[in-house]
Amino acid sequence: FKKLEDFDFNGKRVLVRADLNVPVADGKVTDNTRIVRLGPTMSHIIEHGGTPVLLSHFGRPKGQVNAEFSLEFIVDAVKSAFGQPVEFVKTDWTNVDAAKAQLEAGAKGTIYIMENTRFHPGEEANDAELAARMASLGNIYLNDAFSAAHRAHASTEALARQLPSGAGRAMEMEMSALEAGLGKPKKPVIALVGGAKVSTKLDLLENLIHKVEALVIGGGMANTFLHSQGIDVGKSLCEKDLAETARRIYDKAADANCAIILPIDGVVAWHFEANAPNRTYGVEAMDQTGMMLDVGDHSIERIKGAIDEAKTLIWNGPLGAFELDPFGKGTIEVAKYAAKRTLDGKLTSVAGGGDTVAALAKAKVVNDFTYVSTAGGAFLEWMEGKPLPGVQAIKS
Ligand code: 3PG
Numbered sequence: 001f002k003k004l005e006d007f008d009f010n011g012k013r014v015l016v017r018a019d020l021n022v023p024v025a026d027g028k029v030t031d032n033t034r035i036v037r038l039g040p041t042m043s044h045i046i047e048h049g050g051t052p053v054l055l056s057h058f059g060r061p062k063g064q065v066n067a068e069f070s071l072e073f074i075v076d077a078v079k080s081a082f083g084q085p086v087e088f089v090k091t092d093w094t095n096v097d098a099a100k101a102q103l104e105a106g107a108k109g110t111i112y113i114m115e116n117t118r119f120h121p122g123e124e125a126n127d128a129e130l131a132a133r134m135a136s137l138g139n140i141y142l143n144d145a146f147s148a149a150h151r152a153h154a155s156t157e158a159l160a161r162q163l164p165s166g167a168g169r170a171m172e173m174e175m176s177a178l179e180a181g182l183g184k185p186k187k188p189v190i191a192l193v194g195g196a197k198v199s200t201k202l203d204l205l206e207n208l209i210h211k212v213e214a215l216v217i218g219g220g221m222a223n224t225f226l227h228s229q230g231i232d233v234g235k236s237l238c239e240k241d242l243a244e245t246a247r248r249i250y251d252k253a254a255d256a257n258c259a260i261i262l263p264i265d266g267v268v269a270w271h272f273e274a275n276a277p278n279r280t281y282g283v284e285a286m287d288q289t290g291m292m293l294d295v296g297d298h299s300i301e302r303i304k305g306a307i308d309e310a311k312t313l314i315w316n317g318p319l320g321a322f323e324l325d326p327f328g329k330g331t332i333e334v335a336k337y338a339a340k341r342t343l344d345g346k347l348t349s350v351a352g353g354g355d356t357v358a359a360l361a362k363a364k365v366v367n368d369f370t371y372v373s374t375a376g377g378a379f380l381e382w383m384e385g386k387p388l389p390g391v392q393a394i395k396s
Contacts, residue, residue, distance in 0.1 A: 015055055127154050
């Protein structure tokens with residue numbers, strides 16, 4: 001795809017697909033990472049005489065104008081992130097004449113933020129007419145929202161086909177980091193996959209066993225695998241109906257020379273709450289009345305040993321109930337270890353997914369990994385090996 005350097009922005013209005021779908025509490029942005037990462041694209045456009053016009057969805061207003069989902073609240077956060085004047089552009093996306101007039105009357109150096117693209121049903125329908133109205137607002141289209149690239153929507157897909165288009169800097173960085181993670185990685189590669197349920201990660205596991213040399217399975221989903229190996233996991237979270245599927249993945253991995261690493265011990269508690277009394281058991285001798293909420297110390301050591309063997313690590317999903325102290329210990333220790341190997345120049349580490357980023361933040365290592373993606377669903381689909389419509393559209 002084309003990059004910033006491939007365009008002449010002078011005197012042009014540049015439609016930038018951003019992902020301003022940021023976490024909010026009491027009307028305030030609680031994590032501005034997605035905004036901050038737009039910085040290099042914003043400054044490049046402005047320094048080269050162009051005017052950025054940001055397009056984004058926010059939440060899921062289901063194709064209707066709904067004040068609760070207006071993007072107007074984000075103006076202050078964008079202003080303070082970039083120190084540039086920022087103007088909000090209201091529209092219901094049915095008629096964009098007034099929006100166009102506002103943009104045409106605009107001052108140089110101002111960043112414009114358009115109203116939520118999902119206020120019109122054409123957005124999620126990837127409607128070409130809506131995309132044409134969007135296209136009429138600018139001269140160039142850049143997608144800088146990897147985290148929304150798994151959606152084939154008007155502002156991520158159809159619009160890219162109606163204007164000269166390319167990738168913003170954040171998208172470019174994301175793609176090259178992901179390429180280093182799974183595209184053309186330094187081998188051996190180890191993948192860490194955790195989270196509650198196998199059912200949400202089946203495609204991902206099926207893809208990974210053909211791409212990586214070792215696959216560590218943690219979190220609730222490890223219990224389903226342990227159960228499929230004949231281990232009684234007591235009251236632990238376990239999708240018993242997926243035992244057969246887990247067994248099949250296990251066998252396929254062996255055929256593909258991918259070593260599956262399951263917990264050998266687990267921290268068991270009898271209540272799912274912070275600071276619940278707990279004890280560590282070997283998985284073969286689990287207490288049947290409790291539930292495993294984290295990997296145990298022997299498992300942590302084993303995972304560290306496996307990381308020592310790897311040159312590349314990709315990570316999605318926490319290894320235990322990291323949000324409840326002390327059951328985040330496994331995730332945090334492994335995160336710190338991977339961060340240290342990365343800082344020592346021995347490991348390329350790529351992580352993504354909402355919970356994963358929160359867990360790495362808890363371990364205070366977000367900046368020590370080679371790359372941490374802000375994407376949730378898009379990161380998962382990329383790990384599943386699926387083509388992302390938003391990326392395909394700027395490639396062709
Ligand atoms: C995200 O937050 O993962 C993206 O903005 C996509 O949001 P969506 O799941 O509502 O499409």
